[in-house]
Amino acid sequence: MATPLALETPRSLEWRTRATRRAIELATTGRTFTADELHTPAVGEPNHHTKWGSIMRDKQVLKCVEFIGYTKSTRTGGVLSVWQGRPLIAQQVLQSLEQDGEHTA
Known part of the structure; x- marks a missing residue:
């Protein structure tokens, strides 16, 4: 269940911005990826x-990805969705976010 925006803290909103940007950056490569690849020191860890x-x-x-299938998580052993990046769209979205400043979900 999603957290209502009113209940998001400044810290969780900052994390969401970093994680969303990371996902869009991965999509610009055009390769397949999973949410496991969002885990980087620069993104940090969410509150849950x-x-x-x-x-x-x-x-x-x-807008930037297409669902491809499922795979086993390298972190938890659970099932993860596999996404294929759409590089042209992802680049446009990334440029739009940079022009608009910070992205908030």
Whole structure:
């Protein structure tokens, strides 16, 4: 279940911005990837582990990716969605976010 925006803290909004940007950057490569690849020191950790999946459902991210299938997580052993980046669209979305400043979900 998504957290209502009114309940998001400044820290969680900053994390969401970094994670969303990371997902869109991965999409610009055109290769397949999973939410496991969002985990980087620059992105940090969310206040709850279920927030990772919500990034891939973000409306900006969904414009930039296509669902391909499923694979086993390298982190938890669970099932993960596999996404194929749409590089041209992702680049346009990334440029738009840079022009608009910070992205908030």
